[in-house]
Amino acid sequence: MLDEALKGEIQGAYRRVLEALDLTPRYGQRLMIAEIARTLAGIEADEAGRRTSDEHVCVLEAGTGTGKTLAYLLAALPVAKARGKRLVIATATVALQEQVLHQDLPSLKSHSGLDFDYALAKGRGRYVCVARLDQVLEGGEENPTLSLFEQSLASGGDDLQSLAASLGEAYGNGRWEGDRDSWPEAIDDAHWRKLTVDHRQCTNRRCGHFGACAFFRARRYLDSADVIVTNHDLVLSDLALGGGMVLPAPSDCIYIFDEGHHLPAKAIQHFTHRFAVGGALRWLRTLKKSLTELNAALAVQPTLARLLAGLPQAIDALEPRLGEIFALGHQLAGRTEGLGDGDDSRHHRFEMGQAPTAVREQASALVVILAELSSRLESMSDILRESLDPEKATGLPREQAEAWLPLVALLHGRAVEAHALWSAFAEQDDPGEPPRARWLTLERFGGEPELTFSASPVSAAHTLAHTLWGACFGAVVTSATLTALGRFERLQEQAGLANRYRYQRLPSPFDYSRAVLSVPREAVDPTDREGHERAIVDFVESLGDTEAVLMLFSSRAQLRAVEKALPRICLERVLAQDRLPKRELIQRHRSRVDAGEGSIIFGLASFAEGIDLPGEYLTHVVVTRLPFSVPDDPVGATLAEWIESRGGNPFMRISVPDASIKLVQACGRLIRKEADTGRITLLDRRVLTRRYGRALLDALPPFVREVDGVREV
Numbered sequence: 001m002l003d004e005a006l007k008g009e010i011q012g013a014y015r016r017v018l019e020a021l022d023l024t025p026r027y028g029q030r031l032m033i034a035e036i037a038r039t040l041a042g043i044e045a046d047e048a049g050r051r052t053s054d055e056h057v058c059v060l061e062a063g064t065g066t067g068k069t070l071a072y073l074l075a076a077l078p079v080a081k082a083r084g085k086r087l088v089i090a091t092a093t094v095a096l097q098e099q100v101l102h103q104d105l106p107s108l109k110s111h112s113g114l115d116f117d118y119a120l121a122k123g124r125g126r127y128v129c130v131a132r133l134d135q136v137l138e139g140g141e142e143n144p145t146l147s148l149f150e151q152s153l154a155s156g157g158d159d160l161q162s163l164a165a166s167l168g169e170a171y172g173n174g175r176w177e178g179d180r181d182s183w184p185e186a187i188d189d190a191h192w193r194k195l196t197v198d199h200r201q202c203t204n205r206r207c208g209h210f211g212a213c214a215f216f217r218a219r220r221y222l223d224s225a226d227v228i229v230t231n232h233d234l235v236l237s238d239l240a241l242g243g244g245m246v247l248p249a250p251s252d253c254i255y256i257f258d259e260g261h262h263l264p265a266k267a268i269q270h271f272t273h274r275f276a277v278g279g280a281l282r283w284l285r286t287l288k289k290s291l292t293e294l295n296a297a298l299a300v301q302p303t304l305a306r307l308l309a310g311l312p313q314a315i316d317a318l319e320p321r322l323g324e325i326f327a328l329g330h331q332l333a334g335r336t337e338g339l340g341d342g343d344d345s346r347h348h349r350f351e352m353g354q355a356p357t358a359v360r361e362q363a364s365a366l367v368v369i370l371a372e373l374s375s376r377l378e379s380m381s382d383i384l385r386e387s388l389d390p391e392k393a394t395g396l397p398r399e400q401a402e403a404w405l406p407l408v409a410l411l412h413g414r415a416v417e418a419h420a421l422w423s424a425f426a427e428q429d430d431p432g433e434p435p436r437a438r439w440l441t442l443e444r445f446g447g448e449p450e451l452t453f454s455a456s457p458v459s460a461a462h463t464l465a466h467t468l469w470g471a472c473f474g475a476v477v478t479s480a481t482l483t484a485l486g487r488f489e490r491l492q493e494q495a496g497l498a499n500r501y502r503y504q505r506l507p508s509p510f511d512y513s514r515a516v517l518s519v520p521r522e523a524v525d526p527t528d529r530e531g532h533e534r535a536i537v538d539f540v541e542s543l544g545d546t547e548a549v550l551m552l553f554s555s556r557a558q559l560r561a562v563e564k565a566l567p568r569i570c571l572e573r574v575l576a577q578d579r580l581p582k583r584e585l586i587q588r589h590r591s592r593v594d595a596g597e598g599s600i601i602f603g604l605a606s607f608a609e610g611i612d613l614p615g616e617y618l619t620h621v622v623v624t625r626l627p628f629s630v631p632d633d634p635v636g637a638t639l640a641e642w643i644e645s646r647g648g649n650p651f652m653r654i655s656v657p658d659a660s661i662k663l664v665q666a667c668g669r670l671i672r673k674e675a676d677t678g679r680i681t682l683l684d685r686r687v688l689t690r691r692y693g694r695a696l697l698d699a700l701p702p703f704v705r706e707v708d709g710v711r712e713v
Contacts, residue, residue, distance in 0.1 A: 002041040009078045010037055013112040017070065020111035028506040029067040032060055032478075036075035039502050040083075040254060040474045049084055049473075050251060056474045058502040059260075059491070061482040063701075064672055065509045068478055069104045072256050076476065077108075077116060077227065079254070085473050086248045087227045088121075088255045090235045092262035093610065094181075100258075101229045119218070119225035121247060123234050127218065128167060128178045129197045130209040131402075136164040136194060160191050167195070171214070178214025199245075200381065200409040203402070206388035222247075232263055236270040239467045250471035260477035261661065264494035267460030268635060273421040277326045278450045280418065281319065287411065288315050297404060298380075301387075301396040307380050314373045321369065325362045329451040332356070333442040346442045349634045352641050353435035353458075355425055363425035370419040377412035384408060424455035434458045437638035458639040465496030481664050484657030486699045508701065514677040515670055516711075517703035523685045526625045533558060536624050536683060537565045540574075540600065548593045548618050549600040552608050552666050554625040559602050562624075576602040586611070593617050608666040619678035621670045626684045626696065627662035628655050656692045660699045667700055 010033065018025055035058055044053035062068045073089075080087040091097040097120075105118045167183070170176035180187055180196075202215075210216065222228055234246060235255065243250045257263055291311060299305035333348040350356075355363070387394040387401035394401075429435040434457075441452040457463065469475065477497070484490035488503045522539045526532040540562070543549060553559040556578075563576055573592075575585050585601065592599035593616055601607065605627065629636070640650035670678050680703065687693040688707065697705070705712040 002037050006041060006078055006082055007037070009114075010074055013078070013108075013114050014074050016113050017074070017108065017111045021107070023067075026065075026067055026509050028062060028509060029071045031504070031506050032062055032066060032068065032071035033075040035060060035502065035504055036072055036476055037079060039476070040076060040079040043083070043474050045083070045473075051473050054498075055500055055502065056472070057469055057477070057497065058475075058504070059477045059482060059488060059497060060504050060506060061480070061488075062478055062506040063480045063508040063510070064668060065674065066506055068258065068480075069100060070108070072258070072476055072478060073104065073108055073227075074112065076254055076256060077114060081116070081226060083254075083473070085252055085254050086225070088235065088247060088253045089227060089229045090232050090255060090257050091229075092232050092259035092266065094231075095610065096259060097229060097231060105227065105229070116226040117224060118227035118229060119221040121222055121228050121230040121234060122179060122181070122218070123237060123246065124199055124202060124215050125196050126180050127213075127215040128171065128180070128195050129202070130171075130178075130212050130214065131203075131207055132195050132197065133164055133168055133171075134209065136160060137168055159188075160194060163187065163191055164195065177218070179218070197406065198409075198413065199241075200413045201406045203385060203388050203405060206385060208402070219246075232257065232259075232266045233270065235468075236267055239471075240270065243467070243471060250468065251473055253472055254474040255468075255472055255476070257475065257477045258479065260479045260495075261481055261491070262479075263477070264460050264464070264491070267464055267495075268457060271460065271463060272454065272456035272635075273417065273424055274452055274454045275418050275421040276450055276452045277322055277329065278448060280414070281322050281326070283411075283414070284315055284319055284322070288312070294404075297400055298396065300400075301383065301394055304380060304383055304396065307376050307383075310376055314369060314376065317369045318366070318373065321362060321366055325359070325366070325453075326451055328358060328362065329440050329453065330442070330449075332359075333440045333451065347439055347634060348442070349437070349439040349637060352645065353429060353438045353638050355438050360426055363422045366422040367419060367426050370415055370422060374412065374415040374419050377408060377415055380408050381405065381412050421453060421455060425453065433462070434639060434642050437635045439634040454634070456635050458635050458642065459494065461494060461496035463496070465498070469496060469498070469501075480668060481661050484660045484699070485695050490657040490661075510671050510674060510676075510701075512671065512701040512703050515703045516679045516706050517667070517697075517700065518679060518681045518706040519685065519688055519708070520681060520683070520706075521708050523683045523688075525685050525689070529558075532625070532683075533561050533565065536562050539622070539681070539683060540566060541570055543600065543620070544598065545573075546596060546598045547600070547620050548589070548598070548613070548616060549620040549622060550607065550611070550613070550618055550669055551600060551602050551622040552624060552627075553602065553604055554627055556604060558624070559604065563602060570600075573598045574600045574602055577604055577607060586613070589613070590617055605662065608662060608669065611669055612672055613669070614672035614676060618670060618672075620681065621667060621678070622681045622683065623663065623666050624683045626659055626682075626686060627666065628659045629662075630655075652692070656695070660696055663696055664700060667703075671701075 014025075014033065017023070039056070039058040042053075043051055043056045045051050062071070076087055089100055091100065101118075101120055108114065109116065109118075167176065171178050176183065180192060204210070204216075207213065228247065230247065238245055238247045239250070247253065291308070295305070295308055299308055333346060383394055383396070384401040384405040386392045387396040388398055388405075390398070424436055425438060436455050437458050438453075438455045441454065443450045443452070477495070482488065482491050483505060488497075491497060492499070520539070522535045524531050524535045536558075540551070553562070559576065563571070563574060566574065575589055577585070579585075580588070589599045589601055590613075603611075608627070636654070640654065643650045643653055667680050670676065670680055687696060
């Protein structure tokens with residue numbers, strides 16, 4: 001239960017923030033604070049602080065204007081400190097992460113009276129490796145890792161040297177903290193790969209540069225922080241490693257997942273495995289040619305000599321198998337003729353995720369070979385790491401170990417990833433659970449054909465239920481859009497959230513009767529593609545000269561077709577996505593509105609979320625077509641097949657609920673502040689003629705409705 005002392009601390013902090021910032025208390029915000037505090041304070045635990053109750057998660061849909069960030073910080077932080085836990089704030093986007101880190105937390109610390117420290121957590125790959133930086137500055141192109149496997153990445157030449165010199169100087173004098181995101185200019189991916197390492201390549205405390213390491217410096221701040229700000233991806237990465245590797249252990253954490261509607265899709269992406277056969281064959285051939293050099297450098301150590309002696313046999317077993325699977329994949333996916341270089345691809349999806357017997361047999365054989373190769377390379381990596389420790393006599397000079405560990409760790413990582421992919425192809429799916437999606441992708445790079453095998457879960461529910469919700473001390477999931485068709489079932493199904501958790505939709509502070517939702521006479525059924533495009537063009541021509549409009553399209557092809565068909569006088573007011581960088585496009589739109597001119601933004605799905613144009617900057621949102629996603633990607637198509645095989649209707653179970661969420665997000669662009677007003681126009685008549693249309697409309701906020709120019713009473 002929420003004891004009086006804790007309740008008083010939260011209420012006092014809230015009152016002080018409101019007074020200091022001259023804010024008006026919001027009913028929805030107060031409800032959110034109370035719900036989070038009750039849930040987290042009510043978690044039962046044993047004497048060691050281990051959770052013993054299973055009602056430790058609350059899921060809160062809180063629309064724009066609720067003041068979500070302040071609510072969850074005020075409610076969760078005092079409870080986390082009282083329970084001896086760490087508060088982990090995870091966002092889906094960099095923009096919100098920066099807002100929490102640079103605005104909300106400093107403001108709370110200054111005005112609430114709460115005593116706490118906070119830090120940002122990023123993955124190792126976002127930080128410069130001082131050892132790598134030093135190698136480049138010293139002309140380290142001769143490093144064996146680079147000469148054997150990273151030649152294409154090492155071809156930075158003078159540009160890389162110049163960049164490294166700038167980074168080294170800024171890091172050395174304290175002007176830069178070593179993370180890629182805080183460098184004032186964009187750093188080329190190829191250059192950055194030369195300057196960072198992953199967890200396998202990092203030598204941790206055995207590195208000669210450990211005292212100056214940017215990543216571990218940042219980690220030291222995490223050790224003392226009460227609040228850790230990070231992103232969904234890093235939480236998922238940490239869980240995949242077992243938890244507690246980068247972030248605190250889940251059992252010691254209370255997680256806040258803001259923008260929580262993104263979590264299921266990010267989890268699926270995170271647990272997708274891929275293997276490019278052509279690329280693997282190329283690095284195997286390179287390794288084969290380099291065995292003499294490897295033996296000369298490392299075989300002075302007896303165990304390494306024995307492990308190296310087995311590599312030729314492993315390569316000889318692996319190469320022909322990969323050649324066979326490459327040929328088999330081409331038979332299934334078709335030929336590469338007609339494919340463009342790098343920007344064109346062809347998918348071949350296996351129905352219900354079931355690969356042919358010949359593919360499964362090859363996969364089973366590859367699993368055995370790769371398991372042995374992974375074990376051999378892991379043992380080599382361990383010996384090389386031990387050789388960096390002056391207290392351990394392995395018989396290998398430290399300089400040799402330091403030079404060759406990055407290469408061996410790189411090979412080990414590739415072998416482990418390959419083993420995971422082929423295991424996913426060899427294993428049988430559980431008959432009672434959704435199958436994995438499995439598919440091939442055929443492409444051309446540099447004129448050479450490439451065949452990539454991929455496997456992905458179609459749902460992350462089981463994984464999240466076990467590794468996240470089941471492992472954490474407590475959690476809050478929040479977003480402006482968590483329900484589909486007004487219910488939480490779709491999110492529960494996707495994210496593995498149990499029925500016993502607490503769910504609530506919080507009231508909005510906005511008066512939605514200040515906006516009109518219109519389905520005009522121009523709205524037609526978009527299955528008539530040409531008629532629909534003409535209707536959109538006619539509608540754009542009818543817009544007022546000074547209107548501030550966001551027009552959302554479901555496809556780039558239709559956006560371009562409408563843009564092309566518009567007369568020049570209308571086109572002069574249009575700012576189309578992809579013609580300008582997003583930031584510049586928004587700035588031009590604002591400038592036009594400030595000058596009293598009309599401005600029409602043409603955008604795709606990404607513009608239906610995350611664009612904030614309050615007041616006069618946006619008075620009209622036009623949705624050209626209901627935002628249905630056709631489940632034609634391999635993951636969506638496999639899930640749809642599975643639902644259909646069990647007597648379900650994938651359109652009603654997936655497409656309609658997902659369209660509901662997207663439509664709510666699109667309409668949410670209009671009302672951003674309490675005084676905002678305007679119009680939302682739907683140019684898709686199916687919302688009136690199809691049986692799902694009423695459900696989609698009823699899931700929207702209570703706008704004033706207008707159909708064919710007549711307002712509903």
